[in-house]
Amino acid sequence: MRFELKSITRLVNAGALALAAAVATIPAQAVEDRPAVDRETLVVAVEKEFQNLDALVTASGDSLRFGWQIYDTLYGFDLDGNLVPRLATDLQISEDATEFTYTLREGVKFHNGDVLTSADVKASVEHILDPASRSTRRPYFAPILDSVETPDEHTVVFRLKQPDGAFANKIAGYLYIVPGDYLKSLASPEAFAQAPVSLGPYQIKHFAPGGGELVLERFDDYWGEKPEIKTLIFKVIVEPVSRVNAILRGEVDVAVVLPFADYARLQKEEGLEVIKSPVASPLYVRVYTTDESSPLAKREVRQALSHALDTRSIVDSVLHGVGEPLGTFISRHYPYGSDPDLEPYAYDPARARELLRQAGYPNGFSTTLNVQGDMPRDLPEAVAAYWEQVGVKVKINRLTYAAFSRLNNTHASGPLALSQFTNAIYDPIHPVGGAFARDGSWSDYYNEQVESLLAEVNAKADRESRDRLFRAIGQELHDDAAAFFLSEFYYVFARKDSVKWDVQRGSGFLNFRNAGWH
Amino acid sequence: MSGFVLRRLLSATVTLLLMSLLIFVLVRLVGDPAHLMMPPEATEADRELFRQHMGLNDPLLTQYGRFISGMLQGEFGNSFHFGVPALQIVSDRLLPSLVLTFSALALAVLVGVGLGVIAAITRAQSVRQLVALFSALGQAAPPFFFALLFIRYFSVELGWLPTGGYGSWQHLLLPMTALGWYSAAGLARLTQANLEEVLASEFIRMARIKGLPESVVILRHGLKNAALPVLTFAASQFGILIGGAVAVEAVFSWPGFGSLMVEAINQLDFTVVQAAVVVSTLLFILINLAVEVLYALIDPRISHE
Numbered sequence: 001m002r003f004e005l006k007s008i009t010r011l012v013n014a015g016a017l018a019l020a021a022a023v024a025t026i027p028a029q030a031v032e033d034r035p036a037v038d039r040e041t042l043v044v045a046v047e048k049e050f051q052n053l054d055a056l057v058t059a060s061g062d063s064l065r066f067g068w069q070i071y072d073t074l075y076g077f078d079l080d081g082n083l084v085p086r087l088a089t090d091l092q093i094s095e096d097a098t099e100f101t102y103t104l105r106e107g108v109k110f111h112n113g114d115v116l117t118s119a120d121v122k123a124s125v126e127h128i129l130d131p132a133s134r135s136t137r138r139p140y141f142a143p144i145l146d147s148v149e150t151p152d153e154h155t156v157v158f159r160l161k162q163p164d165g166a167f168a169n170k171i172a173g174y175l176y177i178v179p180g181d182y183l184k185s186l187a188s189p190e191a192f193a194q195a196p197v198s199l200g201p202y203q204i205k206h207f208a209p210g211g212g213e214l215v216l217e218r219f220d221d222y223w224g225e226k227p228e229i230k231t232l233i234f235k236v237i238v239e240p241v242s243r244v245n246a247i248l249r250g251e252v253d254v255a256v257v258l259p260f261a262d263y264a265r266l267q268k269e270e271g272l273e274v275i276k277s278p279v280a281s282p283l284y285v286r287v288y289t290t291d292e293s294s295p296l297a298k299r300e301v302r303q304a305l306s307h308a309l310d311t312r313s314i315v316d317s318v319l320h321g322v323g324e325p326l327g328t329f330i331s332r333h334y335p336y337g338s339d340p341d342l343e344p345y346a347y348d349p350a351r352a353r354e355l356l357r358q359a360g361y362p363n364g365f366s367t368t369l370n371v372q373g374d375m376p377r378d379l380p381e382a383v384a385a386y387w388e389q390v391g392v393k394v395k396i397n398r399l400t401y402a403a404f405s406r407l408n409n410t411h412a413s414g415p416l417a418l419s420q421f422t423n424a425i426y427d428p429i430h431p432v433g434g435a436f437a438r439d440g441s442w443s444d445y446y447n448e449q450v451e452s453l454l455a456e457v458n459a460k461a462d463r464e465s466r467d468r469l470f471r472a473i474g475q476e477l478h479d480d481a482a483a484f485f486l487s488e489f490y491y492v493f494a495r496k497d498s499v500k501w502d503v504q505r506g507s508g509f510l511n512f513r514n515a516g517w518h
Numbered sequence: 519m520s521g522f523v524l525r526r527l528l529s530a531t532v533t534l535l536l537m538s539l540l541i542f543v544l545v546r547l548v549g550d551p552a553h554l555m556m557p558p559e560a561t562e563a564d565r566e567l568f569r570q571h572m573g574l575n576d577p578l579l580t581q582y583g584r585f586i587s588g589m590l591q592g593e594f595g596n597s598f599h600f601g602v603p604a605l606q607i608v609s610d611r612l613l614p615s616l617v618l619t620f621s622a623l624a625l626a627v628l629v630g631v632g633l634g635v636i637a638a639i640t641r642a643q644s645v646r647q648l649v650a651l652f653s654a655l656g657q658a659a660p661p662f663f664f665a666l667l668f669i670r671y672f673s674v675e676l677g678w679l680p681t682g683g684y685g686s687w688q689h690l691l692l693p694m695t696a697l698g699w700y701s702a703a704g705l706a707r708l709t710q711a712n713l714e715e716v717l718a719s720e721f722i723r724m725a726r727i728k729g730l731p732e733s734v735v736i737l738r739h740g741l742k743n744a745a746l747p748v749l750t751f752a753a754s755q756f757g758i759l760i761g762g763a764v765a766v767e768a769v770f771s772w773p774g775f776g777s778l779m780v781e782a783i784n785q786l787d788f789t790v791v792q793a794a795v796v797v798s799t800l801l802f803i804l805i806n807l808a809v810e811v812l813y814a815l816i817d818p819r820i821s822h823e
Contacts, residue, residue, distance in 0.1 A: 049781070051599045059557065131567050138567075139560040193601040209600035210607045212684070212773045237682060237771045238781075241666060245681040248674050402549035402786050409553050409560075421558070434559055441559040 031271035032250040033497050039517045040230040042499070045243045045255040046510075049236050050214050053207060054193035055176040056128050057135045060424045063176070064508045069216055069232060071176035071198040072224075074102050074121070074156075075168060081280075081335040081426035081506045083168060086224070087116060087177055087199070088156075097163040097461040100171070104154040108223040110179045111203045118150035123180030133189040137174050163459040165466060166427040173425035201227045201513055212236040228500075228516030247272065247494050254499060256510065258492040260322040266494055275493040276322060280331035280423045280506040281431060283323070285369065285383065285484035288414030288444040295365045296415055302481035304355035306345035308390045309383065313347075315487050318378045323487035328474040329435065330428045331488055333506035336463055337428040337470030342478055344485065352390045364391025369416040371396055372404035380418055383486070408442055420489055422508040428470045429457065436473075436482055445483075449476050523807065530803040534796065538589060541795040542582055551598055551786040572598065585792060594793035597782075604789035608778070608797050614684055615775035618767070619759045621690060622698035627752055630702035634709025634748075638717065639736060649706055656703025662765035664696040669769070682771035693770040697763055701755040708751050712744035745816055753809040757802065 036043040046065060052058035055067045068076075074088040085091070088102040108116040125148050128135045144164055149157040160167060182197050183189070196204065201224065202216035216232040235252060237243045240259040247255040248269065258266065258274075266274045287296050295301045311325035326332065327342040356364060371380045375398075384394035394416075399407065407413040419442070421431055434440045436447070437454050450473055457469040477483070491508070495501050498518045504511040551572070552565035560568075569575050573584070588594060594604040637649040672692060673681040683689050716722065717740050725735045764776035775794065782790040 049600075052601045054601070057601070059555070131571060134555075134568060134571055136555065136557050136560075139557060139564045142564075143561075190596070190601055208610060209597070209602045210773075210778060211610055212771060235683070235771070238777065239768045239771065242669070242682050242769055242771055245669050245674050249677065249681050251681060251683075400549075401784060402554055405558075406550055406553040409558050410562075441561075 031248055031269055031496065033271040034250070035496075035498075035517065036251055036253050037231075037233070041233060042229045042231075042254065042512065042515055043233045043235060043252045044510075044512070045237045045246050045252040046234050047236075047240070047243065047257040048238060049210055049212070050207070050234070051209070052193045053196045053204065053214075054133075055196070055198075056124060056137055056178065057133055057189075057193065059136045060174065061422055061508065064422070064424060065510045066214065066216075066234070067176055068200065068509060068511050068513060069202045070196065070200045070204065071178075072200045073172050073176060074104075075172045077172055077426055077504075077507070077509070079502055079504055079511075083172055083426075091168060093168065093461045097165045097167070097459055098160045100158040100160075100167055102156045102158075102171075104156065105223060106154060108199055109221045110182070110199045111197045111219055112179060112182055113221075114179045114181060116177065116179075116199060117153045118156045119153075120177055120180045121156045121175075122148045122150055123183055124175060124178050127178065127183055127189060127192070128175075130189055140170055140174055165458055165461040166425065166429045168461065169425040169427040169429075199223065202232055205231070225513075227513055229512065232512055232515075244494075247496075250496070254493065254495045254501060254515075256491065256493050258494055260320040260492060263320055263322050263492050266492075271497050273495050273497055273499075275495070275503055277491045277493055277503045278331065278333035278506055279489045279491055279508055280333040280426075281421045281489055282326055282329060282331060283379075283418075283420045283486040283489050284329065285486065286408075286413070286417040286419045286435065286442065286444075287483050288411075288416070289482070290444050290446050291414065294367075294415050295359070295361055296367070298359045299480055300355045300359035301361065302484075303345070304352040304359065304390065305387055305392065306481045306484060307348045307355065308352040308392075309345070309386050309484060309486070310347040311344055311486055314379070314382050314386075318376065318382050319487060322490050322492060324490075326485050326488050328478040329432060329483060329485060330470055330474040330477075331423075331506070333488070334423075334428050334470075335426055335506070336467035337474070339471045339474055342474060345481070349390055356390060356392075361391075364393065366393040366395070367415050368395045368397050369418060370404065370407065370413045371398050371418045373398045373400050375418055379486075383418075383484070411442075411444055414444060424507060424509070426507060427466070428473075429454075432470070432473060432477075436477060447476065447480055447482065450480075450482075523811070526807050526810070530807070533803060534799055535586075537799045538586065538792070538796060539582070541792055542585055545783075545786070545788050545791050546578075548783070549786050551788065554786055555598060589792075589796060594796075595789040597790045598787045599785055599790075600787075604787075604793040605797075607790055608775070608793045611773055611775045611778045612797065614773045615760065615763065615767075617690065618693055618697065618763055618772060618774055619756065621694040622759055622763075623701065623752065623755060625694055625698040626701035626705055626755065629698075630705025631709045631748065633702075633706040635713060635736070635741065637706065637710040638713035649710070653703040653706050656699040660765070661696045661700055661762050662769055664699055665693065665766050665769040668692045668696055682769070684771075684773050689770075689772075693766050693772055696769075697759060697766045700762065701752075701759060704751060704755070705748065709744065709748055712747055713740055716740050716744045742816070746813070749809065749812060749816065753805065756805050760798070 050066055051062045055063040055071050072087050075083050075091060076086040078084050087105055087108060089105050090103040092101040104116060104118060127133055128137045128141055144160050144162060146159045146161045176198060178198055186192055201219055201222045203219045205217040206215040214234040218227055218230045237246055243255045244258055244262050246252045266272055289297050291297060315323035315325060325344040327344045330338045332338050332340055369380055380396045384396055387394050408417055435443050436445050436450055437443055438446045438451055453469055453473045457466055460466055493503060500516040500518050502514050552568045556565050556568055592605060596602060597604045597607055600607055633649045633652060637646050640646060669681050672679050679688050679692055722735060722739055725739050763774055764780055767774040767777040779794045
């Protein structure tokens, strides 16, 4: 999980560029609905370079895009994020959620012909834990993992130092399986990235780092359902407007992460299907509530500022309708844990002024909103404008992506920071724990009730308990106005009409296992 | 001449060393890559481990020494993000960049000088106005604007050329025109002004009185004497084109140098930034050297001794 602000900005800014270019109004025209190459090939325009094809090392924002094509996991997620068996056929979780036992599928082959055993699973974990790998996954596993045991060739037992009810989701989201013997044969863990081997439905045919293209070829010994597409080509087209043009001209069959500003226009194009795919990670304003001297430490003030925001208008105008106001931090697009009936704070400036008066700020106050420089200019400005209407003056402080990350990761981006994350494990614990637990990496919030609910949820691995507990957490975060929840976040995709492709919902994962042609 | 080239190479080495120091310091002032490379939930201990493994905790002098000694062996270390040698990533981008820049420059010289000459010798007011319009447009609008317009009409509407990518002359046509127009505009104006001035001078009148054919008067006597400032300008365009190419590369998904550099700076990929700056400094040094040698060839009065 990492910040995805850059892409948002590009998306919204691209709208302005597109307008500038469209000197004359362009009538809707039919996109030629036939394959860019042929019916065995799918060409996908993606928004940034693939960085490192070692899916156990690279940032999850990177591996989300190629991981499910080249690699596979013990359990995985279906299109809605429910856990389903993949390389493992069975999972047993101990009552106290500290022991996770997977039974491996038999006869599964790696791209190099090796056959999957429990030793490969252990080696994959060790690859993550080895500091020399510089794995971005290490922080997820190192603190909680006690041991990985392999009692026989097809059984793997993960023992944890403390209960973790979401551990099965972490395994499904982060632990790609790689061949142990092959890893051992390499000169250094870093060398794996140059020639990655796994057991996913595709293997790498051509890749030059930074070269703008990744070509994958179907792996014929794949254990699961054979994909229809033989050759999968990812073309890197960084400029959003150029991705739109490429699909309009039919040079690519699918384009991902398109500008919000083009959503309505592309819907009118014949021959194109435009998809709004939820990422289940809200755009929100992080609040430093633990600083007692700050007005924002007071619940009434936060409630007032929540009532002062017309999030529906912000979604409609700034985000071009590609969004949805939400009542709490837990997105409606998680498979469990969100309460669909929880309404956002109503836009009510009079009530906001009244609450501010009650809290002892009849004349408002001044504060600062830190924004990563690439965020769409109008988003923080819209937020600031609404707050000024109830007397709260907001200084917008724009920072570069690098500077913002450093401040935001070290509890120095207060009192307010405009933020958004991606979801990679389909369990609300990740964003909620990070943003609202007392010791969360990007949390400056403390709420006793949330704290005890989080402790409870960590010890429960069953879905019903997690659903109930997260609903309670969501309700409390709403009532306490723990942050300012602006909108659900979506990606906009487009595909040619004759492309068969069910998108993965509720996360940033790109899943082309099921793609084909009608 | 060879002594001159040697001296220039020596001073080039100094330039390169200074540049390497500058970029080494600047890139470290920008930020800490550990925050970008590690996920937000990483602890300070995780980040510290990362820095240690990247050698970012060593004393600056040690790091700089490593950078310089590596540089002398053509070794810049692995890219933080791509995990492969930084120089390989940079050199992969070099050819596309040079192709784009030089073809844009060639187009600019051909069209710019051509139009400048026509405007200088024609008596038709309308032609002069057309050239003026061409120049005004080229200098007023940024290259990415033309890039977007071209794609809109020539690719999406008319379907003549691809919207972007790299690999054939069809891919090159639009980006090179979008990029070269600005320089062509400047060259047209400069050529016209210089040529008009030269053509009004005494020795041209003399040449005409001698009865030389008009083509010889204009090309041999006129243009050659007007060429020096034009050459200087054209050479100076090289840097502008490499810089200006960033936006054009982005719009056309051209796998060039500029977009790589911007991305590497954003990502704090120190090794790639360092390799890219060193390579581009070398490139500039070579081009400047070539231009100075050209000066001497065109105008023997310029002595480099």
